[in-house]
């Protein structure tokens with residue numbers, strides 16, 4: 360057969376070295392990029408997430424064209440747009456009469472199924488190539504997981520350190536330890552002033568996209584007022600350099616801290632750029648290592664940062680593909696309470712929760728500890744249904760793709776996978792939030808009060824969670840101490856906690872249907 364090879368590039372594959380282009384030449388390749396309704400609405404994404412992806416896609420098409428590639432770009436409002444990847448690939452096959460289709464595997468199970476179907480439906484060869492932007496190829500992850508009883512991130516991370524040579528001296532970790540987490544638990548300090556994040560000006564392409572999103576997705580969650588995510592490779596590189604210079608040195612120390620109104624603290628805020636392909640994760644880690652080697656950032660900060668990327672990020676991705684499709688329906692703790700309305704509105708007197716929803720709404724971002732220990736901890740303790748919670752996280756964050764969102768929600772936060780991913784649920788009472796944040800001082804609730812009117816709801820919810828899951832969790836070694844404390848309590852005290860939690864749970868308004876899915 361003659362004709363070019365058709366290379367579809369998806370909205371999170373915006374890397375010039377993507378595997379689908381690696382063996383291609385511009386002369387006999389047509390790149391296909393598709394803005395499609397199915398992707399913009401399979402969940403009702405935050406407006407800023409849609410704007411980020413469409414603007415970055417349009418800029419990437421320009422980047423490819425400037426490098427000599429032919430790009431067939433389908434815009435969302437093109438009248439002939441069929442609305443799905445499969446429909447658009449079929450139409451492009453009609454238009455270009457290619458001799459084959461070559462595509463990099465997608466980040467989501469749902470899209471992988473669609474791609475597999477192309478092999479049956481299209482009258483030509485369809486090659487689906489591995490995504491080489493990850494450090495650990497999936498077959499290697501499956502091999503690592505095979506036969507292990509416990510799939511703990513820490514062991515996997517050490518393998519990745521050995522594989523990449525990052526922070527290694529021969530076969531030993533630099534500094535004599537693999538992990539400097541103990542040094543990375545600083546709470547907020549009075550007067551802590553993190554440097555401002557760079558905000559990128561909107562060019563004509565971005566303005567056009569922002570207008571489109573405002574008009575077409577007006578009812579989706581979130582605001583565009585503060586939209587300033589990097590949408591080009593050059594902007595992403597500027598954001599990266601800004602992080603390495605101004606925030607990496609204190610990244611470790613304040614990694615777990617939360618400060619009301621300080622939405623990014625010393626975090627990288629690079630996950631959207633990494634996930635859509637504007638930054639290469641391994642290159643980013645090598646640059647972070649250089650900051651330590653050249654004396655500009657301490658080892659505990661750099662090790663902590665590198666662990667997030669070659670440790671957690673890679674491990675989470677492996678776990679997604681290992682555990683799907685079952686992970687999407689997992690509900691190991693049989694939690695069935697619907698998502699409360701305040702996750703969408705922020706209207707709750709609990710200051711920690713309302714601040715975390717506010718930054719989510721304004722920035723399509725909350726940092727890790729807000730996602731895990733405030734929004735996630737509440738979902739765990741209140742027994743929210745995992746699928747409602749997963750939908751919420753998938754909608755609201757600019758960096759959310761199912762491969763990374765779902766294992767974090769179902770595994771790390773909700774223990775819905777019965778501990779495949781985390782050795783114990785990250786359940787915590789108000790005392791943790793008080794220690795790690797400045798939220799509690801000005802909250803309507805009293806974090807020191809355990810039960811009754813005005814008590815911080817996290818306190819009673821914590822014991823309610825342990826008590827109602829005793830049959831499932833009491834055998835966990837790492838929960839032995841809290842269960843011993845629970846059993847030592849008088850029956851009256853236990854009843855007080857349970858009644859207090861029940862009274863609070865009865866006040867929760869379930870969210871209206873339709874926020875996350877049509």
Ligand code: FAD
Pocket residue numbers: 625626627628629630631633634664667668671672673675725726727728730731735752756758759760763764765767768771772
């Ligand atoms: P930093 O705190 O500066 O960390 C640096 C980088 O490490 C991040 O950019 C990210 O690439 C990586 N990283 C850190 N922790 C994780 C992790 N647990 N899993 C994967 N990568 C990690 N991250 C996403 O990219 N997309 C998601 O949809 C997502 N959903 C999450 C849901 C829950 C319930 C939780 C607890 C975490 C989730 N995370 C997700 C992980 C983490 O919260 C974000 O990666 C981080 O907040 C992004 O902000 P940052 O770039 O400032 O990260």
Ligand code: DLZ
Pocket residue numbers: 368369370371372393394395396398399400404408409412465466467470760
């Ligand atoms: C998230 C998203 C959105 C909102 N829109 C598009 C789009 O119009 N076109 C596209 O190619 N990709 C989009 N994406 C990203 C895809 O959902 C993502 O590539 C797949 O889910 C695979 O991870």
